[in-house]
Amino acid sequence: MGSPVSFVFSRMAACGGTSKNKVTVPKYVWDFLTKESPTKLVKLQDENKVRILIDGETSEIYVLRLTTEAHVAGNGLSLARKALKALLKETEKELKKSQRFHELGGCMAFSDKSMEHAAAELHYRGGQAAFSRGQHSVGSRGLPGGSRDSRRDELAAEDDQENQCPICLGEIQNIKTLEKCRHSFCEDCITRALQVKKACPMCGRFYGQLVGNQPENGRMLISKDSSLLLPGYEKYGTIIIQYVFPPGIQGAEHPNPGIRYPGTTRVAYLPDCAEGNKVLALFKKAFDQRLTFTIGTSMTTGRPNVITWNDIHHKTNCTGGPQLFGYPDPTYLTRVQEELRAKGISED
Template sequence: MGWKESDLVVDLDPPDEECPICISSLQGDEVVVELSRCNHHFHHKCVTSWFRSRPSCPTCLRPYGIFTGTQPRGSMFVQTQSDWSCAGFPLHGVITINYRFPNGIQGPEHPNPGYHYKGTVRTAFLPDNEEGRDILRLLKIAWERKLVFTVGTSITTGLSNCVIWNGIHHKTQYEGTYGYPDATYLSRVRQELAALGVF
């Protein structure tokens, strides 16, 4: 479900400020709107253009619709293991998330519709504590909205037309370079999810 025109209230007496999107005055001849939920002001054409790709306030990120992504068909499998732990969380078990994507053909939402893409298998880890379980809940919502992966060019291999992460960071080791300890990871990934309207 996307944003609605009723989310934008025309302001006939706009504040003496700049539009945060185009950085030009709100006092000119352009139509100025106030967002109904957060009361931030923008040029109408600027914010409607913004909402086409990300339906959230550019200033405070309050959602004005539900983000959906271009993640291809795959599976997300979760299991918990109590006999080992993420570094930095010695009193808790581990939540293991396994993502699997078969090879497929790109749809109209992908960079090269009709071309094959290479699937992937990825594993990620969370501490099995209250915060880790809540992040898992949010990741499941992001998965259902097709936000976790996409089809594109891999940063690590340079290969095109393959399934890649889509900007929501995951810990792919339970300890070490790409894992834990990382005192701010859980709060960072929560912010990344919130920016996509996942709460």
């Protein structure tokens, strides 16, 4: 591996630019297409003699890259790109129809395997209860004495809800109220929930410190370049972050203990302004808590057992906008702080 400085300069030289063989797509659309209609995608690739790969991602989108076989006509790539965009548009329409169907039917998937999904289910049930109470109230007002009966029923329902554990949905046993958010649960229920994730199942507020499974032998190197100006932050210099990991062997907390993983070097950029330095401090916290990276399968190459980003999005290019993980991107510093907050990383 070359010196850190030469690596940084090589990455800087590669910043920016767009390509006619790339298409951006919202993550929810691509995930729906590959899960529900994979045959359509295979058919498109076969008919147009192309391969479609994920070339990068942001918090909301995938960047898809199309590659053609050598003997394909010159306009083949353009036609394949148009076909892909048409398929994505069709998929988005199907997804919206599916969502409307589930909303009308009152359907919502619930997984016992993930306590994180429980919060969404709890909000949904609470919304159903409020809707049911509202319907009952409207219907009662048209009857003599109905308003009084309706209000009594509403108060009774509210009392029942206050005594109901949001996790097991039964009457609260040995009430336990969380200190910061004041949400109450059965003591056994919340104890088990916090063992899975140290956060309130109702509001997501963190309790304790979240620690990830990022390899422990990595380094986070920081330098500043006053002559390198990022689009949108031309008044400031640039903070250059370099993450360096040597190769190693997966531990018990990783997907395949005992299997080797290769080393890697990643470079990211922040504007050297007050907000950029605030994000830098949060990045340091996340790195120290082993949350910045994990070991898994690369989204871009499909290679397993490698070091990958762990849902804290970094700007790995200087220019090119969000599609190429670069600047300008006016809301990036705000968005990444929200991602960090979701992992319990904040200033306080």
